[in-house]
Amino acid sequence: MIDGDHYAERETLLAHEIDDLLLRARGLVLVRDLLADRGASQAEVEAHNSELERVRAQLADSIRGSDHEQIGEAA
Numbered sequence: 001m002i003d004g005d006h007y008a009e010r011e012t013l014l015a016h017e018i019d020d021l022l023l024r025a026r027g028l029v030l031v032r033d034l035l036a037d038r039g040a041s042q043a044e045v046e047a048h049n050s051e052l053e054r055v056r057a058q059l060a061d062s063i064r065g066s067d068h069e070q071i072g073e074a075a
Helices: 005-038 044-073
Strands: none
Touching: 005 044
């Protein structure tokens, strides 16, 4: 069982991680669109798409991991 202080600290760290990933994803979308508007090569745009997919997967894993940990603690 996790005490209240440890739980609050873990939730705060997870919230910061999720915020950082969301910010990174938003930045990638903005830069990708800007590159496309300015006529960047398909390879440059695709590189941003690939990184965006990686960040989205990491974000989903972070959120899913948090949910699974909370469910396990409730049991």
